[in-house]
Amino acid sequence: MLNIALIGCGRIGRMHGALVHAHRDARLAVVHDPVAAAAQALAAETGATVADSAGAVFADPGVDAVIVASVTATHADYIEQAVAAGKPVLCEKPIDLDIRRVEACRTAIAGTDVPVQIGFNRRFDPGHQALRAAVAAGEVGRLVQLLVTSRDPEPPSDEYLLGAGGMIRDMTIHDFDLARYVLGGDEVVEVFAHAGALIDPERGARLDEVDCAMILMRTASGAQVLINNARQAPYGYDQRLEAVGPQGMLQSTNRTPHGLTRFTADATAAGAGYEPFFIERYAQAFRAQLDSFLQTARTGGDAEVGFEDGRRALLLAEAAYASLQQGRAVAVEAAP
Amino acid sequence: MLNIALIGCGRIGRMHGALVHAHRDARLAVVHDPVAAAAQALAAETGATVADSAGAVFADPGVDAVIVASVTATHADYIEQAVAAGKPVLCEKPIDLDIRRVEACRTAIAGTDVPVQIGFNRRFDPGHQALRAAVAAGEVGRLVQLLVTSRDPEPPSDEYLLGAGGMIRDMTIHDFDLARYVLGGDEVVEVFAHAGALIDPERGARLDEVDCAMILMRTASGAQVLINNARQAPYGYDQRLEAVGPQGMLQSTNRTPHGLTRFTADATAAGAGYEPFFIERYAQAFRAQLDSFLQTARTGGDAEVGFEDGRRALLLAEAAYASLQQGRAVAVEAAP
């Protein structure tokens, strides 16, 4: 039974807290949030103790591992503090919006054997995992094309967008990571991006933000990778993978919450609406992510999704922004 | 190039005429209909000659084979006349609404080697054929369960219903034949039927007719067969088979006219409406049926779907009606 601390009790923090609370091998021991009421409410539901500061969390000898779900600007600090305290940490993505801060954090924790896991939950989705396993097993032969479709059901608030660092750092970063997961070591070396405020041009102009993107990439082996993003999909959260090789094609398709299918004069074989958003769509994935983190926290060793994965996804986002500025394909600088 | 005569220029007759006209190996030579204008119109479109009587058709030495699409009451007569004239005949189902007339016709043509084909078009559908072939190849092991779903898009007119001999003789007869086709010699030996005017009770009462039926049958080997009928399906003509054995399941599914699929706030993955009715759904089957008939007409030998198939389907309909009257399972009398 591991004692877990949670820093950040907003929407995704509460979800992490509930998962820890329900887990047979872990206990939600301590929670912290700068908004004390948020921490207190979660503590009341789960029996956790409220910590007054993040520092108190890291100093607490009764805390075995920490989950960081606070605002992005604090991620790198907390990772460094967790490593310094010797506490395994699962930190929500992204590590930071500024690649220089990420590099500094990387330097700060270099050589540690404290597990640092980045919250790329989609790697733990059973369908995506089965697709990756099938690719790795050679079912389609060499992987030559990969398409990642990722559309949110509806745009976030202005407030969220203003702090998110841009759609490509905030949303596409999951898709960069998912692509890297399927590519299995065949790293992306070149990125070309299109992005625009096509769904809500007025808002795009007001916030200087895009809402649709297609990003075309090339890997070291020459494989072609497309990421396809939109901030609005009224038919539901759209999360698909398509992997192609000389021997066939694999798709990881969308999921419906149940199997009701309608046949009427208006629609033939119409399915139930897709899972509305990530908390529902990736519920299994979030649980499996926690399993993985707890396992690493117990046994030590590298996290299944590590700091370097977080850094590389951000490098791809940086390359995409550079491509948008320059109107050309941009090489990815991945070297140390 | 075979010269084909067509007797009966109503809706299905015109369809047959058009298929013959478009066929590379056949010519629509002669047409006849008691409504002269109907025959003349089709003749004008196709270059066929109009015959004043069915007798003139059978007497015409230039006619190589005959398609009969006239009213049901004339079918047995025309089959007898075609056989007497030595002309291969493709006759629409059913042979007659009265099983005694069918038996008399059977006696009259006993021993002939003139091909007599009954218009059970569904046997020629590529999906149903592929299912039968897979069953015959043992893909599911021994066939233990078979479900035939057959629902019309909308009920026929009062006038049609009054002359059709009852839903089970008129509509289900296709399903009896299709079941026999898949069963491949394992004949049905017992029939139990439910039927009712559930969709339009008022009309059912007025016309003394049913609009829904489920018919449960047992074969000589013990296999279980269900036929599932309705006279109205606003989502389109519903034509499905499901065959089950110890090794798996096979389905022959519905077809859409094209592949447009919609994803909206209201419906997920909604397909195009099904093919509206038999002329569209079984267009390929009607062409293949004609191919088969022309082939038999050229080479002689047994028709792919013969008189005995027509008779046996009607015997199953008779058994179903007997079951409805008696409220019990009824043995099928198939012996000569």
Next chain:
Amino acid sequence: MLNIALIGCGRIGRMHGALVHAHRDARLAVVHDPVAAAAQALAAETGATVADSAGAVFADPGVDAVIVASVTATHADYIEQAVAAGKPVLCEKPIDLDIRRVEACRTAIAGTDVPVQIGFNRRFDPGHQALRAAVAAGEVGRLVQLLVTSRDPEPPSDEYLLGAGGMIRDMTIHDFDLARYVLGGDEVVEVFAHAGALIDPERGARLDEVDCAMILMRTASGAQVLINNARQAPYGYDQRLEAVGPQGMLQSTNRTPHGLTRFTADATAAGAGYEPFFIERYAQAFRAQLDSFLQTARTGGDAEVGFEDGRRALLLAEAAYASLQQGRAVAVEAAP
């Protein structure tokens, strides 16, 4: 927080125990099994106390409600004891294999306001619930046809079969209940059954047991209902509903554990295998069933699936066996 006792720590008992243990509003307080080691193992995993006898469970003032997952022969006794002790009870189906024992139990508990819930878990499946809700909302108009397909992935052991009371009492009973659930008060009044040992005739002869059944029923309103069972389906646990009315069709379809779909030279759009069996397929349903039971245990009132539901499902099974013996449709005796 309700203290729950569990009687019966076999496969399904352990599943119930784990669900209670993981539930935020309940605690697995006491467990009992005639095989002491089974109870001790579950107690060790969950922190529950082991009770030496079922009587001790019912006598324990600290027990708020009881789940019965013991052998069928004990169900009616335990229901009576639970009612006598004033403890809400969730009892696995069937109430008893002998309808006379069920009737006696009914008499014994008549007039009680202690909630008695029967474990028809499928009523809590989200897809089946959505179908029922759509039917109840009139989406297809009046319900005229209902098909329940229910095939197990593989046959149970000889030992299981010898104690199960026959496939129709053991397996079909779920389908009778599910049909009643969708029918929503339009009770079945007549049953006709076919059953046979078609998948494994040798075993069927040895154990005097069937492995396939089709059961055709009629409701008070005239609606046609088919249940379609097989004890073996190598493509996975097959659990489907199809509801038809004048305005359309609704299906509750099978579920795959994830969305991987394969396109190869051998197979087009081949999905992942279905959920293997009821514990996986109905995982959500079992959780929702527990939610419902806990809710009723807290608030009192009628269970969502009550004793009468258990009795009526068994009456349909009795009618089916009578139909098999008599080769005819059998009226259902539902009156008190």
Next chain:
Amino acid sequence: MLNIALIGCGRIGRMHGALVHAHRDARLAVVHDPVAAAAQALAAETGATVADSAGAVFADPGVDAVIVASVTATHADYIEQAVAAGKPVLCEKPIDLDIRRVEACRTAIAGTDVPVQIGFNRRFDPGHQALRAAVAAGEVGRLVQLLVTSRDPEPPSDEYLLGAGGMIRDMTIHDFDLARYVLGGDEVVEVFAHAGALIDPERGARLDEVDCAMILMRTASGAQVLINNARQAPYGYDQRLEAVGPQGMLQSTNRTPHGLTRFTADATAAGAGYEPFFIERYAQAFRAQLDSFLQTARTGGDAEVGFEDGRRALLLAEAAYASLQQGRAVAVEAAP
């Protein structure tokens, strides 16, 4: 009844010839091929006359319209000759592999009112047409993303490839046109391309040819368009469209030749293989294309798919090749 001449009696020419021969409103009057035996064989099957030269075809006053299915190098010449002779012409794509020859041809026929149709058959596919109609009707709101997936079942021969002008001019040109068809006037203004010999690198090096491409484009309105090509797809000819807007998504999906679906221990709901290649997949489209051409030939006016469509598709191919050379997005020069 229009008298049609066919120039070019290879695989696709024979297909056109058969379609004309079977058409109720047209007659295959004259055929020509530099390989006389090819022309004679088709003439023997259809009753057409053999012309000794293309010139004789254009000079023949009995020829109402001409279909050109000869080698690409002759297309522009024959278009010019057809226009000079006042004969409507349906010419296979591409107009020429050299954009300068296309421009010269454009100048040569400027101002003509003789219908010139280019053989972009896919525009006539019912699914693609339904998608375009739904987009045009505003079903998804403004079109913001469009994905065209187009994979051939297997690579062509070396001989074919050496004369085809490169995959993007030969194969992708259909997809450029299909994208333009759906975009409905919102022209592509910028093209970025990736291409490589990923499926068969050895062959790619030997023939200096690619076998996979992803081409990312931007339209005047800012919409994002992806074309996704591969020369090999062992699961069958893969032809899909996906159109996305703020209100939803539309897909035009692949078609199977029939509805057989298999459920076994190995695969769940595995469909029949896709239509093998363009002659089968686009059979309806080729017929509808001929209908359209015959209609224009009779009535005069602009062809439904005109010379300018052929030219613009080639301009997109040119831009894609320029992008490949320069590693950057390339503006499309569409102005006269």
